[in-house]
Structures are given as C-alpha cells and as structure tokens.
Amino acid sequence: MTYCVAIKVDDGLVFASDTRTSAGVDDVRTYNKLHIFETTGERVFAIQSAGNLATTQSVINQIKRDMADPMAPVNLNNVRHMYDAAEYVGNLSVRAQQDSAALGQLRNSTVDYRTTLILGGQILGEEPALYLIYPEGNCIAASQDMPYLQVGESKYGKPILDRIIRSYISLADAARCALVSLDSTMKSNLTVGPPLDLAIILKDGLRVEHKQRLDLDTPYYASLKKAWGEQLERIFREALPKFEWENLGASRQNQNQQLF
Known part of the structure; x- marks a missing residue:
C-alpha cells in the first residue's frame, strides 16, 4: 500500500510520501515514491x-529518456505550461x-496495472501547481478550496489536513501537517510505513529547497511523533468539555466528603 500527500500554499509546495511497497510478516519492502x-x-x-510499481517505473524511466533526448517532441524540459506537463505524464x-x-x-x-500520480x-513565468493524474490519464488541479491532493491510503491522514491546511499557512506548518498526516496513517495501517520522503519547493525558487528522508529514529521525526501523540492525549484528558452528569457527579462527591 502507499500514502502520498502534496500541499499547495501561498509560499510554495510540500510533498510527503511513504516508501513501503509490501508489508508481509517476513517481507517488508521499500521503494522511492517521490521523484x-x-x-x-x-x-x-x-x-x-x-498503484502498480512496474507501471510507475515505466513512466519515470520514459520521462528520464525523453528529457535526455533532444529530439523528443514533448518532455518536461520543453512543455510550456504545468497543465501540458500533466497531460504529457498522463x-x-x-x-x-x-x-x-x-x-x-x-x-x-490478473494483475491490476493501474497507477495514480500527483504532479507538482x-x-x-507561471504559478506553482499541483495535479492529480488518474489512471485514465485525465487530471484535476489543486485549488484554494482543495489545497492538497492525496493518493493511496488517504482516509486516515485526511482529517488533520482538513482541519489545518489553508492556502495562507506557512510551508513549515504545511510540512509538519503532512508528516502528522503520514504518522496518523501509519498508526492505523501497517501497509504504509517508513522511511518517509519530504520535499519542499519554494514559490519562484524553481528548485527543491529542502529534501529529507525521515525514519522512525530520525531525531526530528521521533520528536514530532512523540509530541503529537502526547499532546493529543493531553487535550483529550484536559481540554474537552465535560458531560453534565460528570459535573453533577463530582459535585455530589464533594458534598458527601464535606458531610464527613
């Protein structure tokens, strides 16, 4: 299984992916899903x-061959617009x-050869862009109303994205949110797993500003994972409002203690 998330904010783009491709009891494999x-x-x-790993490898290898071929009519070096790039990859x-x-x-x-891609x-001369490319080759773009895209096992990591991701948040906050989204997914689904790949593209930087691979024992990720888990538990215990019957029960208990 796989989980990848890409986020578009005013300051640029964030990409985060797991690397697990199989998770049998004695057969755990990893493969780079961020290119x-x-x-x-x-x-x-x-x-x-x-999706299908062989299909993905075929697509990535063809992209590389086309970029190295000056006679290739279309490649990522000569497309004029991001949408053209999405159509080409599709x-x-x-x-x-x-x-x-x-x-x-x-x-x-009977193998399923379909693959779903995110291109960002x-x-x-253009604004940064994100496209979700379906197996059929068509695509949709991220927008202010939907500033993130997911592929793979998306349901466990979606709630935190819906609560936090807005176009105006910082790239750093978007990157933290992406990692928390991945961590939440790994907590509930063993077929999504580390190491994690993170990449950040700053608007108008026209290059990858930061790229990092994070494993469970990477100090930053270990600290983030620990803080997220602990703070969730603290908020659940201390910050959520009490039921009326809880407050009533506490009041009666105090009254009984005062009688004695």
Missing part, C-alpha cells in the same frame, strides 16, 4: 505515485498501463 526533476532557475517537477501513464495489460493478457495475468512544480 524530482529540475532545471534550476527554469523549472522543477515532483511526481508521487500510488499520456505516458496510459501507454504504460496498456502495454503492461497487453503483456499480462498474453500470460493470463513550477515553470518560470
């Missing part, structure tokens, strides 16, 4: 993936799925 392509000062792209994804499915039919395979980044 960066950048031409510093001109354009920068980040791609996150969920077309590569559809082609890779069709090729894999055709080969699978020859082998009587910025091209000089």
